[in-house]
Amino acid sequence: MDFTLDKKHEMARGLFKDFAEKEVKPLAIEVDETEKFPRETVTKMQKFGFMGIPIPKEYGGQGCDPLTYAMCVEELAKVCGTTAVVVSAHTSLCCDPIMTYGTPEQKEKYLKPLAEGKLLGAFGLTEPGAGTDAQGVQTKAELTEDGKEWILNGSKCFITNGKEADVYIIIAYTDIVLDKKGRKTKKFSAFIVEKNTPGFTFGTKENKMGIRGSSTYELIFQDCHIPAENLLGARGKGFPIAMHTLDGGRIGIAAQALGIAAGALDRTVEYVKERKQFGRSIAAFQNTQFQLANLATKVEAARLLVYKAAEAKRTQQRYSVEAAQAKLCAAEVAMEVTTKCVQLFGGYGYIREYEVERMMRDAKITEIYEGTSEVQRMVISGDLLK
Amino acid sequence: MKIVVCIKQVPDTKGGVKFKPDGTLDRAAMLAIMNPDDKAGLEAALRIKDEDPENTEVTVLTMGLPKADDVLREAIAMGADKGLLITDRVLGGADTWATSSTIAGALKNMEYDLIITGRQAIDGDTAQVGPQIAEHLQLPVISYAEEIKVDRDAKTVKVKRQYDDRYHILTAKLPCLVTALAELAEPRYMTPGGIFDAYDNQDLVTVWGRDKLDVEDKNIGKAGSPTVIAKASDKVAKGKGETVTPDSPAAAVDYIVGKLEEQHVI
Secondary structure (H helix, E strand, C coil), X not given: CCCCCCHHHHHHHHHHHHHHHHHHHHHHHHHHHHCCCCHHHHHHHHXXXXXXXXXXXXXXXXXXXXXXXXXXXXXHXXXXXXXXXXXXXXXXXXXXXXXXXXXXXXXXXXXHHHHHCCCCEEEECCECCECCCHHXXXXXXXXXXXXXXXXXXXXXXXXXXXXXXXXXXXXXEEEEEECCCCCEEEEEEEEXXXXXXXXXXXXXXXXXXXXXXXXXXXXXXXXXXXXXXHEECCCCCHHHHHHHHHHHHXXXXXXXXXXXXXXXXXXXXXXXXXXXXXXXXXXXXXXXXXXXXXXXXXXXXXXXXXXXXXXXXXXXXXXXXXXXXXXXXXXXXXXXXXXXXXXXXXXXXXXXXXXXXXXXXXXXXXXXXXXXXXXXHHHHHHXXXX | CEEEEECCEEECHHHCCCECCCCCECHHHCCEEECHHXXXXXXXXXXXXXXXXXXXXXXXXXXXXXXXXXXXXXXXXXXXXXXXXXXXXHHCCCCHHHHHHHHHHHHCCCCCCEEEEECCCCCCCCCCHHHHHHHHHCCCEEEEEEEEEEECCCCEEEEEEEECCEEEEEEEECCEEEEXXXXXXXXXXXXXXXXXXXXXXXXXXXXXXXXXXXXCHHHCCXXXXXXXXXXXXXXXXCCCCCCCCCCCHHHHHHHHHXXXXXXCCC
């Protein structure tokens, strides 16, 4: 077992770090304050291949691996949680399911431009009455009599990249069947929906605590006709498709959480060396030293789990438990580390200019979206007790 | 169209500078980056390639320690087609004369239409190697390029050259050598896939030792270097300077202007 990165991964990390420092960091405060989607940065990331890192070259991607992708999200999140989630939602939640379940025609039509950076992707599962409980999904898709189109009706909420995306993976129920106990159960299917499809509009823009620049919108479908060939995967297989997609997504969010934690720690290490109290830098106090030691150890533990999950995605068919552990750990570490970093900053930590307060606000969502920490515990314990 | 870009791996000044006892740089002990002027030269070459990718080949060449392989792979990850690493113990400790002789010795065994080098490297700051290579190869040289345009049909290159308070627009027949300024072009980022390609295809970088070079022994390495370094040191800390507190802003201006006149700055 070798825990050192090889040269290509080292160089890729250097690239992401360089890009994050030069292109992303200077805009992070503005993106947060104004809730402005970082379109210019996204255009640059599209140009330099950041939007298709783990996708094979034949489908317009970079032909790298999940680890490289995770490192990209991590480095972006060190300076801007918003920019990181744009990449994560696009790659894990839109490109990945088309890569895994798409037909050759769907890959050519949608995956290629998504991975090449010509289009931006999003994913819609959550609804006002359905988050962790997927059976609550009300969005419905009906096949027209001639079998040529699906008609979507319903709405999705809290959708990342909401109004900015071009292509959406939408989960809707297509059938109601009786389960073994004779209860009615919804069977879901996944669909690829293009922006500007008649009947597809946007509702409320969410005003959020953190990741404020990410475009989080409600999606509304009213008699929205989509071609039959835009069914992704088999009819009725939407739930496993969504769950598998979220397994991958959790690695992205875990990497985002890791980056937020590591970024806050980096800032704090710099700050405690400069800040003077009682005639010496606060880094000279043992409380500061021990706190930093604890935080650095937790960040490194989270990093190992995130990288392990990324490698598991590369080498294994199933990686649900690894992804859940990585996300559970990294998200909780992000919340703890950012909170303690704000404390180490003292009063300045509460001031926006110093950015660790933003990181603390950004960290919170990583414990919630793409499966709350409680859901991750269900996945992990479910595997233990099966 | 074949373009060779000469690049150098230089110490990253952020990592501190370390010297060997003989005064030459201890390159193995320092963090390394691609020299900024060379990177701009590479970007210029890649832009020429962007105009006609099918018919343009960009080769990056460097002389250095085996670890300089990384800087070639970085260039390939940015878009260069292949790299050539010139490395041999007998080439160590070279000054600009020995370096340019060695690189010219490699270029004599290569095909090229245009050679681009950086103006100067941030470690030595001599700005000599580029023009010296041109001299060894009997090529026209245009230095301090801020803009490079190639006319493939006429087989010429048009260069906007920085010159004190003005620019020169110069045209030269190919083959020729151009030295590039960092201002020439903002270098593009590598792509993640480019990095993977650069390392997954080990053959993209060729390694040449002394035996592959068309150069005389007397012109290589430390022994072939006429320059002798008397003494080298890291940056010397500056003194505290002079602190004055004039009575008014006008007095402060008078004081500063007086000092500047005294130093013949104005």
